[in-house]
Amino acid sequence: MRERFFKLRDKLLNTTPKICIERAKIVTEAYKKYDAYPNIEKRAMALADVLRNMTIYIEEEQLLAGNQASSNRAAPLFPEYAFAYILDELDDLEKRSSDKFTITEENKKVLREILPWWEGKTLKDRAIAMQPQEVLDDRVTGVLGWQGNVSTGEGHIVPDYDMVVRLGFAGLRDKIQKHIDELDLSKPQDLEKLTFYRACKAIIDGCLDYIKRYCILAEEQAEQCKDAARKEELLGISERCQALLERAPETFFEALQCVWFVQVILHIETNGHSLSFGRFDQYMNPFLQKDLKEGRITMEEAEEMLGCFYLKIYSNNKLRSWSNTLTQMGSPTYQNICLGGQKADKTDAVNEMSWLCLEMLDEIHLPEPTVYIRVHENISEAFLKRAVKIVKQGVGMPAFVNDQTIIAALEKRGVTKEDALNYSTMGCTEVQVPGKWGYRANGKSKINLLKILEIVLNGGKDPKSQKQVFNDMKPLEEYTSIEELKQAYKRAIEYYMRLHVIADNVNELAMTQMTPDAFCSLLVQDCLGRGKAIKEGGTIYDMVSGTLVGIPNVGNAVYAIKKNVFDEKRMTAAELKEALDTDFAGEKGKVIRKYLLERTEKYGNDEKEVDKLTNELANYYVNQIYHYKTLREGKGPIGCCYTSSTVTITANIPSGAIVGASADGRKKGMPTAxxxxxxxxxxxxxxxxxxxxxxxxxxxLFTGGQLLNVRINPSTLKTEEDEDKFIQILKAAGNLHCWHSQYNVVSNETLRDAQKHPENYQDLMVRVAGYNALFTSLNQELQEDIIARTQMDL
Incomplete structure (x- = not known):
């Protein structure tokens, strides 16, 4: 690793994240000052105030400017979404078992003074007030996880970065002004657009002032710098910032700085994560090629700038409530870069920038950016082989997604062939058409399927909370056939599916009213053309997904009941029910569990009957949910439907914690799949x-994305022949219609040693879910979940 990267990286790894209160203070005052304005303008002007008044800095050795908070890895606060959890957890942030933050007593005092002003004014307050009682009542059972969505920002989007580098901030400003100049305010439809355009103009003015501040700061630091080489670097930063104030980027360095400014401002606008870079190699390669051809830069200089960009990405952070942290431990921000894929003519899209991005992943060796590769039948074999060599080092990246499956999935939902070919990964394993999709292709709510099955088997009653959800449902011991049981489960699924859509649409309505985002909206087609924000119907496509947690468990459990109770009669339904109720206690319980675990086929082993049943139960949800509509129905976008995903992140741990023993042999409280x-x-x-x-x-049908975690025994991925075999497996996965796969290639011995001696494994990365994390930053429960995953040979 080159010296510059080592110094910057070492500082990041040795930084304990802090809570930065600047944004909270500025936004609170701004909301008071601009209270009379429509919410979208108020938020735009508040964001502009933050950009004009927050602390800015340029790190030593860094070649890029732009920071999210007052220091690296610090988390700004977003009280307009929710604030109660911040006050409740202030004194516990440093005591957390994972995702710790420091905060001074002085800053705690400030927060305790300013945050109560938000009482009754937050997005969460509005959403809770709007939710019907039926949704609120579900909180005691925990089937639906919808509250995290209104405690934080939206995110889960790929802005139109291709447009950003073509127009730059100056071009965006001119485009907004042109729309304003063309309005005829005597026409009601034009008058309605004015508020949105004024909000966009306010924020672009704030962005330009933010960039100008760095231009001045870099010049001031250059004047004081005694080191000639560093002085030249600082002047370069200042010059690039000045160029972006006046025009679109023209060089590779300017384009990279422009992209980073957009990314960091998006993180300041909203606390949402999964703000992804899209097909980064495709829109950055022309700048790289032009500069290399004209001799403006060398490849080594391009590598240095891209490495600094990667390090900047890892400097971003966010605070989550502890309950939300449990579903995504390791401080992920899911800033995703997608490489390769196909061009419009279906030829391989791997280019020199693709290679550069892959090499920087290998050298920088940090959890973010999260790198994905699109695999298709004509992908460069050399590029895929290089990716496999990086995977085998145990860094958990890159992950792989399959064009064959995803392009067909998008077309099935109404996406044009051209746009489907241009898809990009986003967040965990979700996909979008860059710059044409609304917020959250996935991530709206989480649906605990195993909890639903538990309620069904207990006669419609949740055994943990004692809430009677269904009054006319029989307990397990009264069912006479597996078909009867499946019908009861499907009826329960219908109920919770409907409840999930209601909860999400109410949340959407609250967000539309309370937290519209002008900056993100002007970066998505065709919000400017329609004069509408994202939530109002400005996007080309609009499809929203919830996450199904526990599909494999439900398939295994229902199949186990079918085989052992109804088909082979190894046990009665009453005996199985007693075993589940007692968590397999006693000799009889142990015998029953042994049958369930060891003598009953399981999903994941190419066992036709259990696989078929798992698919049947999952299918019922994904086929039905598509008929429900989002709030944008009839307002312009294509789709406006609900879909499904299996992107559970680490929600499988808290989801399993509230479910008793299950018929797949899983013990009470253990994580789901x-x-x-x-x-x-x-x-x-x-x-x-x-x-x-x-x-x-x-x-x-899972248009929101699929998550497939795989652990590989490192001893079986050593030789060139092993690598070739791995590549063939990746291609075969595409032919089998697998959406995605990601790999941990690290031994149990290494992970156990890291638990005992964390000081020796400061940069040990693991793939947690659709993201990477430093293994030693995770709490023991999640570490054990990762270790428990089956280690497979090639």
Whole structure:
């Protein structure tokens, strides 16, 4: 690793994240000052105030300007979404078992003074007030996880970065002004657009002032700098900032600085994560090629600038409530870069920038950016082989997504062929058409399927909370056939599906009213053309997904009941129910659990009957949810539908914690399966069998994304022949209609040693879910969940 990167990286890894209160203070005052304005203008002017008044700095050795908070890895606060959890957890932030933050007593005092002003004024307050009682009542059972969505920002979007580098900030300003100049305010439809355009103008003016501040700061630091080389670098930063004040970027360095300014401002606008860079290699490669051809830069200089960009990405951070942290531990921000794929003519899109991005992933070796590669039949073999060499080092990246499945899935939902070919990954394993999609292709709510099954088996009653959800449902011991049981489960699914849509649409309505985002909206087609923000229907496509947690568990459990109770009669329904109620206590309970675990086929092993049943139960949800509509229906976008995903992140741990013992042999409180990965300890027949099982699911219907975690035994991925075999497995996964796969290639011995001696493994990365994290930053429960994942041979 070159010296510049080592110094910057070392500082990041040795930084304990702080709470930065600047944004909270400025936004609170701004909301008071601009109270009379429509919310979208008020928020735009508040963001502009933050950009004009927050602390800015340029790190030593860094070649890029732009920071999210007053120091690296510090988390700004967003009280307009929710604030109660901040006050409740202030004294515990440093005591957390994971995702710790420091905060001074002085800053605690400030927050305790200013945050109560937000009482009754936050997005969460509005959403809770608007939710029907039926949704609020579900909070005691925990089937639906919808509250995190209104405690934080939206995110989960790929802005139109291709447009950004073509127009720059100055071009965006001119485009907004042109729209304003063309309005005829005597026409009601034009008058309605004025507020949106004024908000866009206010924020662009704030962005330009933010850039100007760095221009001045870099020049001032250059004047004081005694080191000639560093002085030249600082003047370069100032010159690039000055260029972006006046015109679109023309060089590779200017384009990279422009992209970073947009990314960091988006993070300041909203606390939402998964703000992704899209097909970064495609829109950056022309700048790289032009500069290399004209001799403006060398490849080594391009590498240095891109490395600084990667390090900047990891400097961003966010605060989550502890309950939200439990679903995504390791401080992920899911800033995603997608490489490769296909061009419009279906030829391979791998280019020199793709290679550069891959090499920087290898050298920088940090959890973010999260790098994905689009795999298709004509992908460069050399590029794929280089990716595999990086995977085998145990960094958990890059992850792989399959064009064959995803393009077909998008077209099935109404996306044009041209746009589908241009898809990009976003966040965990979700996909979007860059710059044409609204917020959250996935991530609205989480649906705990195993909890639903538990309620069904208990006669419609939640055994944990004692809430009677269904009054006319029989307990397990009264069912006479598996078909009868499946029908009861499907009826429960229908109920919670409807409840999920109601909860999400109410949240959407609250967000539309309370937290519209002008800056993000002007970066998505065709919000400027329509004069509408994202939530109002400004985007080309609008599809929203919720996450299904526990598909493999439900499939295994229902199949176990079918085989052991109804088909082979190894046990009665009453005996199984007693075993579940007592968490398999006693000798009889142990015998029953042994049958369930060891003598009953499991999803993930290419067992046709259990795979078929798992698919049937999952299918019922994904086929029905598509008929529900989002709030944008009839307002312009294509789709406006709900879809499904299996992107559970680490929600499988808290989801499992509230469910008793289940008929798949899982004990009370144990995690559910993550994504569509087979349940822990159930994979017996290797990778090919696992992919065969995954391929039986109707993956193309899960438009919100699929998550498949795989652990590989490092000893089986050593030779060139092993690498070639791995590549063939990746391609075969595409032919089997698998959406995505990601790999941890690290031994249990290494992970156990890291638990004992964390000081020796400061940069040990693992793939947690759709993101990477430093292993030693995770709490023991999540570490154990990762270790427990089946380690497979190639």
């Amino acid at each position: 993550d994504g569509i990965s087979p349940s822990t300890g159930t994979m017996k027949k290797g990778l090919t069998a696992m992919f065969q099982s995954v391929g039986t699911l109707n993956t193309e």
